Amino acid sequence: GENVEQHPSTLSVQEGDSAVIKCTYSDSASNYFPWYKQELGKRPQLIIDIRSNVGEKKDQRIAVTLNKTAKHFSLHITETQPEDSAVYFCAARLYNNNDMRFGAGTRLTVKP
């Protein structure tokens, strides 16, 4: 089955700096890669996703890139703000399969 690895496990940046979180996946048949944000004590929220037929997707300050050959994808947050502080999870889903595998999460802290 699919295996998703995520790093770093913790990331601390200064407000206004950029943050990058990277994930790798094992199964080349995976075709959908979402990212979730989970604030302390709250539910995960889908913030951006990318499909395997696209190399990059951007939504305001967040962007996701996908390298299918290397089987890795990344979340980029620019101009970070304290409210970006949360745990971010990447995930990967095999084509036509609902068993989506999550990474272990990255705790992002944005210092004011």
Next chain:
Amino acid sequence: DTGVSQDPRHKITKRGQNVTFRCDPISEHNRLYWYRQTLGQGPEFLTYFQNEAQLEKSRLLSDRFSAERPKGSFSTLEIQRTEQGDSAMYLCASSSTGVPEFFGPGTRLTVL
């Protein structure tokens, strides 16, 4: 509140007891997912429903776990003969697409 709701929010039980959790998805969503999340980890897929049909079930799910969605609306997850290793946050998510978009607040289970 038109989001996903779960009940109860917290459950403390003794080892060996049975517990049942309920999830009410967003009303127009035909897809419903159950996940389990332990501290410091990403959500782990348990099972998936499309309407009332349970289409996928994790191989990691023991036969002590059962889920239903009898009328294609709310769903229940039952754990029989609970074990301490079952202690976790149980998350429900719903969507109208092929991925879990909207998560509920979760049911935190503690098995003593």
